[in-house]
Amino acid sequence: MNIVIVGAGAMGSRVGSALYKNDYHVQLIDDWEEHVEAIQQNGLMVINEKGKEQVYIPAHLPKDCAGEVDLLIILTKSTKTESMMKSCLHLISERTQVLTLQNGLGNIEVLTKYVSKEQLFVGVTTYSAKLSGPGMVEAFGSGKTEIMDVTGQQKEEAERIIQIFNHSAIHAIISENVIKSIWNKVAFNSVMNPLCTLTKSSAGVIGTYCHFYEIIDPILDEIIKVAEVEGIELNKKYITETIIAALNPSMSGSHLSSMYQDIQRGQPTEIEYLNGALLKKGELNQIPMPYNRLLYLLIKMLERGNGQPVLLDKNTVNMSTN
Known part of the structure; x- marks a missing residue:
């Protein structure tokens, strides 16, 4: 099976290297030239609990990757879904299976512009990773990783994907509740990513603040109201418990959020696909979301200042979703 990971960032590198080390034919593609060149020249340095390991996985810019692909795993940032799919069209046939494990809302709608629903598999993962530099x-x-096929008619194919992940020590299961799990993760990320970014802290650090739960409570309330209107029933206790678990350093409490890493590198964050997407849904359904709006505007301010606050222009201040 010819597998291509679209997006060789933190999670793409983690998943790709895990599959490659277990004898699957895997290639990474990314548009970050420095990162691709580092992997091509020196291999991918993977650092984990076992130490350091150089993994000599093939890596390419999209235009340099050739051949028909059996499984395309989308792990690029949501901000790049459209552009990366356009650059990968030469790899996709009617037989290609496409799995998205991306964060945020709206990726499924973008992907179905390029592949049929029969080809599409949707997943969500709680694994995390950090790209500490080009090639590292x-x-x-x-x-845990949950996967489902979009149509409900490709269960055997979904099972094969699950087997690939589990054989590569990435715990994965078939789930009929992936969409709800995506919303749970959106709720989690819409709370934790902006807060960790704004405070320049890990989850474990902000969780020690005595007013932490007082801060996250109204943010979650707004998200749950929007989800309910969208037909998704979220459990506030469950999301809160997930947040509490994430404060533990052994889980990911010492991990710096991907949003903070993006700000540090001067790159766009996924705020539009988290709080921004929620704000759009709230606006459509006339649900006030002042707490999520505040987080959204503050992150947009950091984005525009490459990590340093700048004054937003009048148009941005007046808009709740753009």
């Missing part, structure tokens, strides 16, 4: 990924902690 930190892959600590454990997690």
